[in-house]
Amino acid sequence: MMNRVEKAWVLAAVVGLVGPSLAAAQEGDPAVIAKMQQINAQLKAKRLGIVVEQIDFFTIGGARPSNRVHAQEFRWVPNDERRNADGNRLTYLVDESDGKTASGLTSAQTEAAIDRSLATWAANDCLDNVGIVKRNDGGTDPDIFDSFFGFGKLGTLFLADIVNAGWLPRDYFEAVGGAGGGRGILAFSVTFIFVEDDGTPTDVDGDNRLDTAFNEVYYNDNFGDRRGDRAGNPWGIDVALPGIDVETVALHENGHSLGLGHFGPPPDAVMNPVYAGIRHVPFSGDEAGMCAVFSSWPD
Numbered sequence: 001m002m003n004r005v006e007k008a009w010v011l012a013a014v015v016g017l018v019g020p021s022l023a024a025a026q027e028g029d030p031a032v033i034a035k036m037q038q039i040n041a042q043l044k045a046k047r048l049g050i051v052v053e054q055i056d057f058f059t060i061g062g063a064r065p066s067n068r069v070h071a072q073e074f075r076w077v078p079n080d081e082r083r084n085a086d087g088n089r090l091t092y093l094v095d096e097s098d099g100k101t102a103s104g105l106t107s108a109q110t111e112a113a114i115d116r117s118l119a120t121w122a123a124n125d126c127l128d129n130v131g132i133v134k135r136n137d138g139g140t141d142p143d144i145f146d147s148f149f150g151f152g153k154l155g156t157l158f159l160a161d162i163v164n165a166g167w168l169p170r171d172y173f174e175a176v177g178g179a180g181g182g183r184g185i186l187a188f189s190v191t192f193i194f195v196e197d198d199g200t201p202t203d204v205d206g207d208n209r210l211d212t213a214f215n216e217v218y219y220n221d222n223f224g225d226r227r228g229d230r231a232g233n234p235w236g237i238d239v240a241l242p243g244i245d246v247e248t249v250a251l252h253e254n255g256h257s258l259g260l261g262h263f264g265p266p267p268d269a270v271m272n273p274v275y276a277g278i279r280h281v282p283f284s285g286d287e288a289g290m291c292a293v294f295s296s297w298p299d
C-alpha cells in the first residue's frame, strides 16, 4: 500500500504536475536500473541527446519486473524530425546480420516471422493512422544497446524507429538481466527517449509524456543452442512448446516497441510478461492498449 504522500506523488506524476526529473521513479530491478543509469551517464557524455528509459524482459518461467527510469510515461511523437520520422508513420528495420539462430533458423525465416508480427499490429483499427513502414537493412549496424555490454559496436542511430536487432549470445542476456537472465530471458525491448544536453527529458508536443527516440529488440540465441542450458527450447517457426515461436515473441516485443507495457495474466494477452505458447492474434486487452496509446495520433 502507498501512503498518502506517495499517492499524491503518483497522482501528480500521472497528471503531469511534477517535472520528469522530480518524478524520477526508477522502478524495477535495482541492479538493472543501476546499469541503465551507468549507460545513461555514458550517453550524456557523448551528447547524443538520447538516454535509455525502459527495459522489459519477456521470460520463460518466472516473470521479471519492468525497469523504468522516470515515472512519467513516454510516447512516440508524430512527425518528430529528431528521429528522421517518416511523416506520421513509424518505421522498423530487421538486422539481417544477426538473424540466424543456433537452433537452425535462417535469417530469412526469422525476418519473415518478425514482418508478420508487425503486419498483425498494423492491422489493428486503432493503428489505421499509423502506417508501419519497413526500412531495408543496408548492412550498417543499426543498434547501440549491445555495445555497452561488449557485444557490438555503437551502431548508427535513427536508421529506423524500431530495430529488431537479432539473436545474441546467452552471456549478453545474463549481463543485461543479471543472474539467471541467460536462461530465463527470451527477448527484451529497450526504449530510448530524447533528452536535453543536461539530461532533462523532452516533451516537445506537450502531451505530458516523454518523447520516444527509438526502440531496440534483442532475442536470446541460447534457446536451442545444443551447447547451452536451453537446448530443449529451440526457436522455431509456428512451433508449440517446448519450442519457442519466433512470431509470438516478435509480436510481444514489437508491442513494446509501439508503446505497450506488460499486463496480466489475467487476462491472457500477447503482452503477458511470461511466454505461454503460440499467440499470433492480439487479445482484447492488447487491442485496447494500442487504442489507448494511439487514440490521439493525427490523420
Ligand SMILES: [Zn+2]
Binding pocket: 056, 057, 058, 252, 253, 256, 262, 272, 273
Ligand atoms: Zn515484454
